[in-house]
Amino acid sequence: xxxxxxxxxxxxxSPTGQSGSPARGPWLSRTAFALTLxxxxxxxxxxLAWMFLTSFKTxxxxxxxxxxxxxxxxxxxxxxxxxxxxxxxPVIHWxxxxxxxxxxxxxxxxxxxxxxxxxxxxxxxxxxxLLWGMVVGTLFIPPFLFLIPNYIIVSKLAWLDSLWAVIVxxxxxxxxxxxxxxxxxSLPHELEEAAMIDGANRWQIFTRVVLPLSRPxxxxxxxxxxxxxxxxxxxxxxxxxxPAHLTLPAxxxxxxxxxxxxxxxxxxxxxxASIPAIVLFxxxxxxxxxxxxxxxxxx
Amino acid sequence: MATTLSPRRATRSTPAARRRGGGWxxxxxxxxxLVIFGGFIVLPAVYGIWISLxxxxxxxxxxxxxxxxxxxxxxxxxxxxxxxxxESMRATGIxxxxxxxxxxxxxxxxxxxxxxxxxxxxxFRAIFFLPYVLGVAVIGLLARYILDPNIGVVNYYLGKxxxxxxIPWTTDLPWVWVTLVGVTVWWTLGFNAVIYLAGLQDIxxxxxxxxxxxxxxxxxxxxxxxxxxxxxxxxFVVTTTLLASANMFGQSFLxxxxxxxxxxxxxxxxxxxxxxxxxxxxxxxAMSYVLALFLLVVSxxxxxxxxxxxxx
Numbered sequence: 001x002x003x004x005x006x007x008x009x010x011x012x013x014s015p016t017g018q019s020g021s022p023a024r025g026p027w028l029s030r031t032a033f034a035l036t037l038x039x040x041x042x043x044x045x046x047x048l049a050w051m052f053l054t055s056f057k058t059x060x061x062x063x064x065x066x067x068x069x070x071x072x073x074x075x076x077x078x079x080x081x082x083x084x085x086x087x088x089x090p091v092i093h094w095x096x097x098x099x100x101x102x103x104x105x106x107x108x109x110x111x112x113x114x115x116x117x118x119x120x121x122x123x124x125x126x127x128x129x130l131l132w133g134m135v136v137g138t139l140f141i142p143p144f145l146f147l148i149p150n151y152i153i154v155s156k157l158a159w160l161d162s163l164w165a166v167i168v169x170x171x172x173x174x175x176x177x178x179x180x181x182x183x184x185x186s187l188p189h190e191l192e193e194a195a196m197i198d199g200a201n202r203w204q205i206f207t208r209v210v211l212p213l214s215r216p217x218x219x220x221x222x223x224x225x226x227x228x229x230x231x232x233x234x235x236x237x238x239x240x241x242x243p244a245h246l247t248l249p250a251x252x253x254x255x256x257x258x259x260x261x262x263x264x265x266x267x268x269x270x271x272x273a274s275i276p277a278i279v280l281f282x283x284x285x286x287x288x289x290x291x292x293x294x295x296x297x298x299x
Numbered sequence: 300m301a302t303t304l305s306p307r308r309a310t311r312s313t314p315a316a317r318r319r320g321g322g323w324x325x326x327x328x329x330x331x332x333l334v335i336f337g338g339f340i341v342l343p344a345v346y347g348i349w350i351s352l353x354x355x356x357x358x359x360x361x362x363x364x365x366x367x368x369x370x371x372x373x374x375x376x377x378x379x380x381x382x383x384x385x386e387s388m389r390a391t392g393i394x395x396x397x398x399x400x401x402x403x404x405x406x407x408x409x410x411x412x413x414x415x416x417x418x419x420x421x422x423f424r425a426i427f428f429l430p431y432v433l434g435v436a437v438i439g440l441l442a443r444y445i446l447d448p449n450i451g452v453v454n455y456y457l458g459k460x461x462x463x464x465x466i467p468w469t470t471d472l473p474w475v476w477v478t479l480v481g482v483t484v485w486w487t488l489g490f491n492a493v494i495y496l497a498g499l500q501d502i503x504x505x506x507x508x509x510x511x512x513x514x515x516x517x518x519x520x521x522x523x524x525x526x527x528x529x530x531x532x533x534x535f536v537v538t539t540t541l542l543a544s545a546n547m548f549g550q551s552f553l554x555x556x557x558x559x560x561x562x563x564x565x566x567x568x569x570x571x572x573x574x575x576x577x578x579x580x581x582x583x584x585a586m587s588y589v590l591a592l593f594l595l596v597v598s599x600x601x602x603x604x605x606x607x608x609x610x611x
Contacts, residue, residue, distance in 0.1 A: 036412065037423060043485070044426050048433075050452065051441050063450040108335075116332035125325035138340050142591050144546060144567050148574045148584045149343035149350055152357070172339035177332060202324050231434030233549045234567070238575040249436035253553060256440055263444050270437045281432045285425050288432075289493050296494030296535045 048274070055079070055268035062263040078264030082272065088243050089258050091269050094251035099276065101166045101247055102230035108167065109225045110218055113176030118206050120177070121184035122192065135174045147234070154239060165239040166247060170229060176221055179291070183217040184210060220287045223280055230276065248273045347584045355581035362581070369585035380573070384586060386561055387569035388593070390551070394565065395544040398480045402540045403533070406488045410495035411525075424496065428489035435486075439553025442482045443469060446554075475555045475563050483550055487543070491536050498532035499525070534605050538598060545594050566590050 054062050055078050056071040082091035119125070120132055150169050151160075159165040187210065195205045211218070236250040246254070252269050259265040281288065326333075351369050355362045372378040413424055430438065445451050446468035458464025468478045506524045515523060526533075548567040551557060557564035564572075566586070574583025 033412075033415070033417070040409075041423070041426055044430060047441055047445055047485075048430070050445065051437075054444070065450065065455055067452050067455060112332040112335060116329045119325040119328035123325040123328070125322040128325070131329075134341070135336065138336075138344070141340075141344060142542065142546060142594055144570060145347060145587050145591050146340070146343045147567075147570065148580050148587060149347040150339055151575060152350070152580065153339065153343060153346070155357075168335060169339035172332075172335040172337075174336075174340075202328070206328070227432055231432075231436075233435050234571070238571060249434050252436040252440060256443070256553070266440050267444065270440045273437050274433050277432045277434070278429070281425075281429060285428075286421075289424065289428060292490060293493045293497030296497060296532055 051267050051274070052271050055264055055271045057264050059262055059264055062267070063261070075264075078262075078268035079272075081259070081265055082268055089251065089255050090243060091248070091251060091255065091272060093244050094246050094248040095272055097163060097246065098230055098248040098273075101163045102226045104163075104167045105171060105229040106222045106226040108171045109173075109176045110222050112171060113221070114180050114211065114214070114218065115206075117177045117180035117184055118210060121181045122210075123202075135177055139174045139178065144234075147238075151239065160239055161241045161245050163245070163247075166229070166232070166236055170232070170235070176225060179221055179224075180214070180217060183214055187213055216287060220284065220291050223284045223288060224291065227277060227280060347587065350581055351584035351588060353581045355579075355584070357578035357580050365581065369582045370589065372582065373585060373589055380582060380586075383561065383569060384566075387564050387566045388590070390561075390563050391545055391547065391566040391590075393476060394479060394547050394551075394563075395541065397476060398483055398544045398547075399537070399540050401480060401484050402488060402491055402544070403537055405484060406491035406536075407495050407529075409488065409492045410499055413492070413496055414499045424493065427492055430486045431489045433486075435549030436553065438482060438486050439549060442478065442550075442554050446478055469555050470558050472559060472562060475558065478554060479547075479550050479563060482554065483544075483547070491540065494532060494536055495529065498529045502528035530605070534602070537601060537605070541598065541601060542594065545590075545597075 053069065053071055056074045056076065058071075058073065058075055058077065061068065061071060061073070081087060081089065084090065085093055120128065120135075146169075154160055154165045154169065157164070159168075191209050191213070192205050195209050200208070230247075231249060232247075233249045236247045237253060240246050240250055243251075243254075248269075252266075252273060255269045256266055352364060352366060353362045354365045354368075372380055373384055375381060409427060413420060413427075446453050448454060448465060448467050448470065451468070453468070454464045454466055457466065466474055468474050502524065506528070507520055510520045510524050546567060547565050548571070551563045551565055552568055555563045557568065561569075567590075570583045570586045570590070573586065574580045
């Protein structure tokens, strides 16, 4: 506690040096700082706000110059073609496909990766080092190398044009196992040993001791994996074909072709696609950002 | 399971030994993952080489062995693929060379800004990170609308402040590169900034204090305390950004559609065209290994540069 406070107080004065240089004028530098933050906020939120606002404009309202900030008149007509499930662009289908695929992939990754990570983190077995070396090694293979062969493998499994192609292959990635292994390794061994003395087997220790203690890590991985799968673009646009089977990112590029200049419709599609990601981000912001920053410090 | 485990447990008495599970139980835990890992990571990595050694046309029943022909074609001027392949490699190279410095330097500036203590710091950190959680499809559509040369708001406001209002952001050189790099920086800078920020907070404040006692100004503090303290983080940021930039696909596919001509069609887009649209998968697989080899060499060179700096 004391160390935290010490760090805080010394940091608040040192890097900025505001207190040390009265000649500079803290007022001026503080204003410049606030102004910079304001402009940056506008740059980062502005385009997203523009997307949501445009989705409620009429076609003329979306393309008129000078542009108006607020939709006038405001309309939901941009959303109507997207809700029609019989059209060539059933965005609502794509949305549900994406949610389903993203959730299924996240669960698949979290289940298989937690089992594997537990074995690697806590058990000694022949071939462990070799196997772990292989898994980590694949982190360095650029993903496009799998594009052609996996397309052929998926076609041989008759998974082309089905959500299986989006759900399963990417679950082979090493990130989830790597992420959870780091966390499992940090758990105290005493807990496991106590459970062993009580006669618990490996499975019981895993499900009753390790998993409950790992809830924060498991939910972070679920969110990260969902977002990755939900946003994936390159793979779905090539393995899915029929309008009813597309995921949202794959569908959006078709939407762009179908409604070339109808920007309210296109922006409505983009807005629908953004909502789950933004909601998840708002909920899990802290743990997401922390897991990202930790990944940099470890690497 | 329990019966096979219990005698073992009895023979091992030390806590360290008890930690060790049985061999096959560990494999049982790993089995589900290993099946997917083997099927969609290990198998394709090897299978891809085999494909690249064949005239593998997905649509035809016969796929004759051609040895290294697919690779030789990539390096023989005048072959069917030569000029298009190298033009796409050039596009990937240009994008990487332009975007990596921006994505290394600009997020660092932002992280320095956010490292100051002020109310709402976490909130602003979240705002700059927000675009990163959106997919490239959303970013692509949004950029295309805002940067539309005729009705886009960017050109309109540029005209308002007395600059050109007819900039062909999505259709003509060199503006297409400005667009692709700018959009990518806007979209992904939060990721690198967050990593820098964590690195900055790991630098002990005492070092800054000591530097100031020695009379170091802000610039000197940055050079002699901040930069050396960030070295491991910098290596990570440069390497991951390099790999991400070399993997660029969606931005050019959606925003510029490769225009003008095929100038902004990246290597991955060409590999996908060749293998997944024209179904010449042997040739496409060979291309992906050549691109991977390029990446490997570049990453090794970058790593070497940082190591040498460290030694000096």
